[in-house]
Amino acid sequence: MRTGPTAAVALLVDIPATGQLGDTCARRFPLPRDSRRIFSAKSSGAVGLDTSAEFIDFATERIGEGQKVIALYPTWRAEAAERTIHFARGALRTDHIAAVGLDLSPLAMSLLADQLAYLAPYLSAGLTAAMATELPKHMLAGAWLRSVGSLATLPTSISQHLGSYVPGVAFMAYCAPEQRVRQVRQGADLADGIPHHPQTPTQVLYSVPEGLRTTFLNDDLLPALAPDRSLPLPPQPLATEYWGTSGHIDFVAFSAHPCALSDTLTELASTICTWCRERITTRVCPFCHAANRPPRKLQRSMPHPRSRSLAPSTTAPTCRTPTPLEPAPLEQLQQREPQEPPPLPTCPSPDGEEEPVPVSISSRMEAIRLRARASHAPLTSLPERLPKPPEPSPVPPPRIGHDQGIQHRNPPSALPMAPNGRRDRTP
Incomplete structure (x- = not known):
């Protein structure tokens, strides 16, 4: 191992x-x-x-x-x-x-x-390479810029380019966790426009070029970030090339908590590459460049919206016990008069009179047969043989005269032969 x-x-x-x-x-x-x-x-x-x-x-x-x-x-x-x-x-x-x-x-x-x-x-x-794109989502990186006229690494608008020529106007540019450029003025509150606050305790690293005043850093930026520790660093050699101006204050804020890196790792959804068997988090493997099925996103367990209503109650439910029916006294039952049975249903007869429905099954069937015979009349007798239709008279054949006859005659042998194989009178 x-x-x-x-x-x-x-x-x-x-x-x-x-x-x-x-x-x-x-x-x-x-x-x-x-x-x-x-x-x-x-x-x-x-x-x-x-x-x-x-x-x-x-x-x-x-x-x-x-x-x-x-x-x-x-x-x-x-x-x-x-x-x-x-x-x-x-x-x-x-x-x-x-x-x-x-x-x-x-x-x-x-x-x-x-x-x-x-x-x-x-x-x-594979997971180390995947952390390269996941860690920037948990840090705040940017710079205070005096002008964005030459800024080409971040998206800017024409109004922001024109605002670079207005006195007293500066810009806050962020490259992580998202790219954003915001116009600010001296003394303005920056806490509302910060896209991300790292987990506490927070540490800030910043670098200031030589000859640039740090008034904005001490009065506006650091109070808005509220770090637990801030540390100055020497200016980066390529910072002017990235920000497009020498008038910048570069900074990065991150969490100094001991579990910050491990917590970031738990948010990755990974799968195994089908070719090199490396654990990856993207569709294309960064090593062998093989195409893979993207991993499913992690679904955090959240309580069901109805879980609170479906939770068992601490108090036992109260139910009403049904009261038993008391039997009626014997004297009241004896005083009741006997009720006559309801009359039998009737059905219409063919003569229009209503007859009572028989009680037994055999009598019911006999009544049904009698009503069927009375309602249907006997059929008339059909003739033994239908009359035969007259036969059509024969149509005589058409007559063709001598002038209407078609006669095929062969041309004489003395006539010349045409190119198409027929003999004609014309040469």
């Missing part, structure tokens, strides 16, 4: 670790933005080529130890990571490398990668 970890987590992007889980963290491979530099021999692509080779060596070592590799990469910078993962799967001829794309901010993705690396020794490879 296997006791070691079944999967190794790798992050194919230049995102530093948060350090919240100690020494447990995902392996980082900073790939360049341009995927053409990875497999080129130019000097500018030497770093990308070395990083790609390091990832292939890392995957070879982990697969040789019997583990599977879960490669995380951002969807907003996916070209270089996807080419590297596909090249590694083809070079090693294995399907033990899963590509998992995440649409999260750099700070939230760094925390998520470390959480998956922490869960990998305790879960199967």
